[in-house]
Amino acid sequence: MKAPTRPPALAERLLARCLPDGPTAEAALGDLQEEFDARAAGGARWGASLWYAREAWSLAWAYGRERRRQTAARREARAREGRRGDPIMRILFEDLRFAARALARRPIFAAVVVATLALGIGGNVALFSVVDGVLLRPLPYADPERLVILWENDRLRGTDKEGASAPDFLDFVDMNRSFGSLAARARLDRTLGTLAEPVRVSSARVSANYFSLLGVRPLVGRTFLPEEERLAGDRVVVLTEGLWREHFGADPRAIGERVLLDGEPCTLVGVVPAEVLMPGLGEELFEPLAFGPVDQFRGRHNLRVFARLKPEATVASAQADMTSVMKRLEEMYPDENLGRGAWVRSLQDEVLGDSRPALLLLFGAVGLLLLMACASVANLVLTRGVGRERELAIRTSLGASPLRLFRQLLTESLLLAGFGGAAGALLAVWLVGLVRVLGPDLPRLKDASVDGRALGFALAASFLSALVFGVLPALRGARRRPQAGLQEGGRNSGTATSLRARRSLAAFELAATVVLVVGAGLLVRSFWKLQRVDPGYDPRGLLLAKVTLAGPGFAFPKEWPVNDWPAESAFTEGLASRLEANPAVRSVAFAHQGPTDPGWTTRVTVEGRPEPAPGEQDEASFRPVSASYFRTLGIPLERGRDFGHFDGPGRPLVAIVNAAFVARHLPGEDPVGHRISVFGLPREIVGVVRSERFQGLEAGPAPAMYLPLAQNPQPALTVVLRATADPLDIAPALREAVRGLDPTLALFELGTAEQALARSLEERRFTLLLLGAFAAVALALAAVGIYGVVSFAVSERTREMGVRIALGAEPRHVFRMVVRQGLGLSLAAIVAGTVLALALGRVMERLLFGVEARDPVTFAAVAVLLLATAFIASAVPALRATRVDPTTALRAE
């Protein structure tokens, strides 16, 4: 190998990299090469290369070290400057880095805090998303705040939400001065044919301007034209997006096609987006609203009226305007309109108002839970602060100002809250998904999601939590005296005040828990009572399904009164005989409305009573039923006789009334034999049955009159089956039997009576479940809080315990002493919480059933439960206190 004549290239490259740029490096390289050349010329070429490499390494090392030293010096200078007022962001960043290191040193502490906060913040964000989605976000219409719904009310009968009659509606249009436009709609069920299988759809007949009033444009095709508001001529129909997608595959060519509605052909003219659906109404197709002869009756209140306020009008001014309109109508038509008024309500309130109390209650509860989470975390941070006394004392004696320490401690809290908020947001996404799946059928609930607003809320909640749980410990930490903390083994100067702060926090947690558990307890009691309400019939083993007799085979008789409809009798008798052949079916009945359907009311007069003054006429639920109805449902007959097959067309008109009817109209008399007048036709009361709660379990029994279905045929029927076993097992047989009689008929709303009753309690069940979960979490937090305070106090008094035990105190005395301390604190907190819960009780009144908001049983039970929790939480550290070994305790000092 040839000896090198040049310096090693690698070493040269190393130098070029490590030496400062410019003349210094050039000169140094020159110096090295000069000597290398001299050494190489002396013959020791390999030695020269080795020498060069060593010198190069020495230079590179020295300059690298110098550079690091300079960087460190610069950073130090900057830090020195920072303490005199550097940009706020840099300070914050520095504090954050320090805080992150401090937390990383105590991962379990950090994890517990983050988890607690995540629970609190996550719950709040999830509920905020739901409240925001359901209550706060505007309806998807143009200028939704200017849309109102017009209800009629009847001050004589105390109703507040009745529809308008067609003549009233037309008068509103003419006489009002507040609305830019008005539209009416009436709901009905239709069977949509021409598809593979007939389906039951809910339809709305609407004024032609309904869509433009809401500000909704069709997706495809058009909406209705004013001239289509007619009874004769071609019928047209508009589908909603959902039906169009489901049954027409979202095909735009479906426009112009013919569909069969109750067997009659209609032309499909357009599709409207899903947003048009008014929450809670859920129609699937629209037809034009036309007024026929039956709509001339002012007493037939079947229309919902929607209106858009003129720019200058407000809900209040429109209310005044409509009140005067109704007053004029009352004077013009005293027979029908006496006592009737109007209620102008913003559509937003109408659609969402009913779910508001429950949602706001839950929101308040979850807010309280967040406060409790903050208190728990503050307690944890305080506990940790005690462990950090030495660290803080050292920093103070090294010159850290109280402000600096305060800022540092608060930054740690902010960092914790930030992590808690992030974890909470993730938790909220999951919780909202869960609520959407499990939640009740609230309007718009399915649209709720954790969006930007919810994340903003999470951020705000985290920030506020950090302030709530961080300020107190930070203030205490910053105020520390250095000497005290530095004394080895010395009593911590802050112990007394710290314990006081911690006791207050634990007491607050317990008081808040009282409020939450009382709320949950009241709901549990309401739910329990509701489930024990006797519906008036036996819901077990009952199957309900609806069917509407329409189409070519079922032309409804045109003459009035309709006392006979052979097509219906043939259908009911055919269906009954097919089903009764099935051994799983015990009995079959038919009714216009089933036992869970409030149905509708009509005016009734009892013959022989003085004619009531105008406006004082009374109404009762109108319920045509088949002869086997009471037997099938298990409704006992209290007097008289049941309907029989002989109560048919052409036979004397009869009626059975319920106990509530008797109490109202014929108190203290035997109603059997009395005659009542319904629709102007006299009927004889032949029996009295026990009242069934067809208006739902929460409402009391309402007066009702039952008429034989055969004498009052109705196209809309509910089939009621009593099964010998599981009622759902006979559903296929029912479908098969209906199809066998007429394949164009659609069976809908099929389910058991128990399901229907459970569904009516669904929203309540959901509220209960959530509030119960909050209360459980709160109870756990409070128990941990008490436990923490008592065990902290015990550890601070270990020496005292040791002395006591050494002086002969018996373990049970020590135990009692410690427990008494925990219970004393808890008792005060429980009293405070009870007072608070009593004060807040009014909020819950609307959600209660059968219990007072100040129900003493609930309050007592909650107090006992919480005292027991507090006892257990104090007993654990108290037991530990009794086992203090006096020698160890005294030596530890």
Place this chain on the structure above:
Amino acid sequence: MPPCLPDAYNVGIVAGTLGEFEQLVLLAVLRAGEGAYGTRVLQEVRAAGGRRVSRGAVYVTLTRLEDKRLLRARVAETGPGRGGRPRRYLRVTGEGLRALRSSRATLLRLWTGLEGVLGEAEG
């Protein structure tokens, strides 16, 4: 591993004062006179100190003394022998001289009266 000197030895801790090694290097530059460039200064330090001093330590100190304006450099072209790279000749500035004098005065004041305890300087 190259020799490594503690910071306190290398660098004047308080601004305006000289560390011991800085003094050494400054004095070596003065001794080398007109011909004071890197290698020469290194030889002077090694000769005076009687100990193994790394090239890196001397060069870094030279750079630092330049930064402190106690030394000034003059670039002089020297033929083809150095791969075309110039020599940098160093000269102690007035400020450098003042710093040396002040250091010397301080040391002398401190030495005065301690001869009895420490004995005469060896060598």
